[in-house]
Amino acid sequence: MHIPDGFLSAPVWLSLDAAALSLVGYLARQAQRESGEAWAPRLGVLGAFVFAAQMINFPVGVGTSGHLVGSALLALVLGPAAAAVVMTAILALQALIFQDGGVLALGANVVNMALAGVLAGYLPFRWWGAGRFRQFAIFLGGFFSVLAAALLAIAELRLSGVPIPAPVLWITLGLFTVTATLEGIITVAVVRGRDRLGLGLAPQPGARYARGLAVVGLACALLAVLGGLAASRHPDVLEKLLERLGLATSRGSQ
Amino acid sequence: MHHAVVDRWSSGHSLLHARDGRVKVLVCLGFLAAVATTPRLTALYAAGYGLAALAAVMVARLPLGALLVRAAVVLPFSGTFALVSLLAGDSPRAVALLAKSYLSAVAVLILVGSTPLPTILRSLERLRAPRLVVLVVQFLYRYLFVISEQAQHMRLAALSRGGWRFRSAAGAIAVLFARSYARAEGVHRAMLARGFQGHLTLLAPVRADWRDGLLLAGGWALIAFLRWGLEGVWSR
Numbered sequence: 001m002h003i004p005d006g007f008l009s010a011p012v013w014l015s016l017d018a019a020a021l022s023l024v025g026y027l028a029r030q031a032q033r034e035s036g037e038a039w040a041p042r043l044g045v046l047g048a049f050v051f052a053a054q055m056i057n058f059p060v061g062v063g064t065s066g067h068l069v070g071s072a073l074l075a076l077v078l079g080p081a082a083a084a085v086v087m088t089a090i091l092a093l094q095a096l097i098f099q100d101g102g103v104l105a106l107g108a109n110v111v112n113m114a115l116a117g118v119l120a121g122y123l124p125f126r127w128w129g130a131g132r133f134r135q136f137a138i139f140l141g142g143f144f145s146v147l148a149a150a151l152l153a154i155a156e157l158r159l160s161g162v163p164i165p166a167p168v169l170w171i172t173l174g175l176f177t178v179t180a181t182l183e184g185i186i187t188v189a190v191v192r193g194r195d196r197l198g199l200g201l202a203p204q205p206g207a208r209y210a211r212g213l214a215v216v217g218l219a220c221a222l223l224a225v226l227g228g229l230a231a232s233r234h235p236d237v238l239e240k241l242l243e244r245l246g247l248a249t250s251r252g253s254q
Numbered sequence: 255m256h257h258a259v260v261d262r263w264s265s266g267h268s269l270l271h272a273r274d275g276r277v278k279v280l281v282c283l284g285f286l287a288a289v290a291t292t293p294r295l296t297a298l299y300a301a302g303y304g305l306a307a308l309a310a311v312m313v314a315r316l317p318l319g320a321l322l323v324r325a326a327v328v329l330p331f332s333g334t335f336a337l338v339s340l341l342a343g344d345s346p347r348a349v350a351l352l353a354k355s356y357l358s359a360v361a362v363l364i365l366v367g368s369t370p371l372p373t374i375l376r377s378l379e380r381l382r383a384p385r386l387v388v389l390v391v392q393f394l395y396r397y398l399f400v401i402s403e404q405a406q407h408m409r410l411a412a413l414s415r416g417g418w419r420f421r422s423a424a425g426a427i428a429v430l431f432a433r434s435y436a437r438a439e440g441v442h443r444a445m446l447a448r449g450f451q452g453h454l455t456l457l458a459p460v461r462a463d464w465r466d467g468l469l470l471a472g473g474w475a476l477i478a479f480l481r482w483g484l485e486g487v488w489s490r
Contacts, residue, residue, distance in 0.1 A: 004328045005362075006354025007335070010291050021384070028386040040386060041445045044393020045438035049431060051398050052405040056430075058423045068427065077431075089390040096366050096374065097258055097395070099327050099359045104286050162335060162351070163342040186424060193428020 001153045001176075002094065002109055005102030009160040016156070017107030023115055023216060024088050030081040043078070047086040050074060051093075058186055071113055072121025072145040072187050076138065077194075080122045087114035108156050112149040116220040121145030121187075123217075135188055142187030146180035148220065155224045259324070263316055263367035270314035270368045274466040275377030281473035282365040288481040289357050295350040298488055300357070302480040307360050314368040321367065325359040332356070371395055397437070405430055 008016075031039070050070035058067060070090075074083035091109050094100035101109045124140035154172065158164055164172070264271070270278070285306070292299050311318050332355040336348040366374065372392065379388045408430060412422045 002331075004331060004355040005286055005290055005358030006332070006351060008290070013290065024387060025384045028384040032386055039442070040389035041393045041450070042438040042442045043386075043390045044395075045397045045401070045434055045441055047390060047394035048397035048401045049434035051394065052402040052434075053427050053430060055402060056405055056409065056423055056427060058420055073431075085384075085387055085390055086394075088387050089394050092387065092391050093394055093398075096362065097260055097371070099325060099362065102286075102355070102358055103283070103362055104290055104358070157335075161347075163339050163344055163347070165338065165342055168338050186427075189421070189424030190427045190431065193425050194431060197428060197432050 001112075001150055002091075002101030003105040003112075003153060003156065004099075005104050007102075007160060007162060008105055008108055008156060012156055012160050013104050013108060016111050017104070019219070020088075020107035020110040020115070024084060024110060027081045027084045031085050034079075034081065039082075043082060043086050044089070046074070046078065047089050050086070051090055058182065068186050068190070069113070069117070069146055069149075069183055071117035071149070072138075072141040072183065073190060075118045075122035075145075076125055076141065076187075076191065080118050083118045083122070084114050087118055090114075108153070111220070111223075112152040112156075115216050116152050117145040117149040119216050119220070120148040135192075138191050139184035139188050142184035143180045146183045147176060150176040150180070151224050152220060155226065159226060259320070260363070260366045261371075264370045266315065266368075268313060268315045268368065270310065270364075272465075273368075273469050274462040275369050275373040276380055277462065277466045277470045277473075278365055278369050279374065279377050279381065280470060281477070282361055284474050284477045285361045286358050288477045289354050289361070292350075292354075292481060294346055295353050298485060299480070300353050302484045303357050306476060306480060307357065307364065310364045310368075311360075314364060316364065316367045321360065321363050325356060325363055328355045328359045393441075397441070401430070401434055401437075404433065 031043075050068075050073070053068050053070060056067060071083065071087050074086055077083075078086065088110050091101060091114060092106060095103050095106050095109070121141040121144065124137040124144065125134075128134070128137040128140075150173075154164065154169070285303070289295075289303055308318075311321060329352070332351050336351045339345070339348040339351060369377075375388045375392055379385055405426070408426045412426055
């Protein structure tokens with residue numbers, strides 16, 4: 001869900017752009033300190049891989065298919081800081097060249113997918129990745145990376161006053177739960193494939209990130225809660241919709 | 255997808271192509287901000303912004319039809335939300351969502367259609383975007399088509415071996431990942447061997463002259479007029 005320009009209200013896109021710029025700047029410095037600027041070519045090639053992998057369709061069931069989003073996979077392989085930088089680069093390129101997501105809304109999309117998505121993809125693995133539940137932790141990472149991004153996008157749209165009536169909201173959430181499950185399964189399958197090829201995952205970074213991660217996580221949770229509050233402040237949207245539908249049916253029966 | 259069509263557009267020559275990348279980025283951002291903050295995007299506003307965009311397309315000598323079609327990729331997403339707004343009884347918002355997202359996509363296409371990506375990225379870097387991100391975008395774009403093509407080949411190979419199932423897709427991605435990683439190592443070493451120290455050099459140096467200043471001042475003045483002055487002048 002890439003938010004285009006024209007959807008978010010000025011306070012929302014301005015504050016998210018500012019937040020994304022400062023946080024990604026911080027993470028980029030972290031990633032640089034870890035490995036030096038000369039690492040950029042490598043991150044770029046891996047970003048190109050995620051871009052290409054997003055185009056590979058996974059057949060699921062009859063006639064339906066999903067595709068990888070990749071923030072969890074990147075977080076597992078590169079660690080959260082470098083993964084956030086690569087995801088930001090992907091989103092920037094999608095906004096500039098492919099008109100997938102807006103330029104002013106880039107901050108919002110970065111917060112949703114490159115920061116919250118990567119963080120949600122990474123934390124389960126960090127907590128439970130070493131033990132018996134490794135596969136499950138990887139699945140949870142993929143699952144929550146998509147779900148967190150979707151929830152934040154919905155919260156931002158509602159904060160901007162875009163009407164999302166309850167029935168539409170539930171359908172959207174249902175669809176995202178399905179894609180999130182798929183992302184989890186695909187992430188596990190790809191990591192398993194990597195294991196079989198004898199490739200490891202990211203070395204566990206030290207506790208240096210802990211504060212940054214906590215800040216991002218708390219901010220995202222706050223944003224989602226705010227979106228929820230905005231939703232309950234405008235309960236009339238649903239009534240209006242029902243009224244309209246009621247009108248339409250009564251007109252039809254006349 | 256062997257080649258992004260905007261690459262062909264941006265390698266053209268025109269008055270707009272010749273302008274400084276930073277100026278074009280700033281004018282484009284001004285336009286986007288004006289469109290995004292217009293409270294009710296009436297037909298008058300849409301016409302004003304649309305004509306300004308049309309003038310830019312003409313000056314840059316970009317193919318108008320192709321550009322308008324390309325910008326339409328935003329419409330399925332905004333169309334869905336516009337429909338929901340319409341059903342919720344908010345038809346001005348429905349129109350605004352469609353018009354704003356479409357106009358914004360056109361504006362971004364004019365920017366990337368008249369400025370090669372390396373120039374845009376260098377301009378963004380000069381405008382204080384995080385440098386590592388800018389560099390990663392640069393390399394991402396360089397290898398995007400290489401790796402996409404590899405992915406297509408692998409898909410074709412799996413299909414001709416008798417099927418494209420979930421497992422083969424996952425395996426293909428794992429192998430693609432391994433190959434990309436190996437390629438990334440190679441590229442990294444090759445760049446280091448060529449003395450890469452963390453930034454790319456452009457063939458033509460970025461330098462602004464009076465025409466760039468004129469575009470920045472004129473562009474922002476026009477945008478400010480469209481945003482705040484047009485309605486007053488019209489209704490008088």
